[in-house]
Amino acid sequence: MAAPGELAGLGSLGATEAMSVAEALSLPAESYGNDPALELAWAMKAYQHAEVYFNLISSVDPRLLKLTRLDDGIYTTFRSEFPDLRIDVIDPEDLKSPAAKEKWRPFCLDFENRVEDFNYGTLLRLDSSKEYSEENTIFTTRIQFFAIEIARNREGCNDVVYSHRHKGAGK
Template identity: 40%
Template sequence: MLSTKIDAENAENAAEIEMQFAVKAVEQAQIYWSLLEMRKGSELKLTKYDDEIFEDLINTFPEFKDPKTASFVNEDEMKSAKGKAAWRPFLMRYEKKVDDYNFGTLLRIKNTDEYEQETTIFVPRMQFLAYEIARNRYGLNDWIKKD
């Protein structure tokens, strides 16, 4: 029996676990991209809570009223201590609503980029949903749809 608690925030993951998460994140990105190729983002609904998530995003982060904010992710700002503190309450509001709300997911840094190693960052699923719902609402992903 272990006598010390494990700090999940600072624990090092086994390579196999990290690989499983990475594979799952890549699969999710491929599925999402395929959806965007088949249908305009502005016509997609990612969850049954899209309206609520978008409204909450704008109320929590008023800068998202400007589509430019959704078009680009400032990773340094988002992952700073201040950024994490700002995003945490938003994420936690969906803990019991959105499955895998905190599961690692790939997010494109710019809405004008495709999914590639240099153009994506790893974020909790709720941050992915917040950005992509906003991008879709503003029509920023409509360019991806194939004719």
Template identity: 45%
Template structure:
């Protein structure tokens, strides 16, 4: 590999973009699996959860206002507004040397009450994902998602059990 690679002048190669997308989807699936298995209030995403949470609340006091509508349902236009971008840029930079892959892309649910889906997902940096999900977990805003994830797993288990018993009956076993 060339040692004089300049990422600022590199072309966006479609294969590299696909790899980033695959990683982001894998990350989202892993997080959803965690939400299914661990009560959000008990979840620890980093060693810096408390620091990240406190920093988020100081930088974005609108997230702290009950009933926490801005955290329950993220406003993509607000996140990407000039003011939002500047505040987030400063927030993100604070973690450059503290959180691995702090600026990698991650998928986040726009509505904390729902699962990942085409209309409930946006792309953010890893530290934005961590900050928002840490806050959602601490404030109980992911409790509903935890129940949805557990119900999804149970539905899938019952479906497989039903298919297995149908297969056994077809083969003359009951």
């Protein structure tokens, strides 16, 4: 993950440029080659999502959060398909190895028409007790992010983030 300062370049865009970036991001991936400006825009969008999500789990008891209208179904399917997957600290091989990709593919495709932007790139913390950082971040699909973060919220893995923020506030 790029450092926040490296992604801040998009923050200086005016309204017209920001609208152009937003419009470009809505086009199919096949419309582009390896456009560095577009890659930066995608990285910025993923970073902003990560920042908003981390602030959310820092501010609201994660066990009370509902991330999608399908949280129950996502969680049930995830734990049915991946009952032993360790979610407090993710091993990147559990997401990226060829065998893992084969196992994840049907899970992800199951949500193709039910979760908006199910396959968009999203940043996921490897260690749920830590903040987003270059060392603690992996790029996943949005449905993988939802599955793991819904499970982390329900199983108490994100409690440490919330507790840490509120312990500091009480001093």
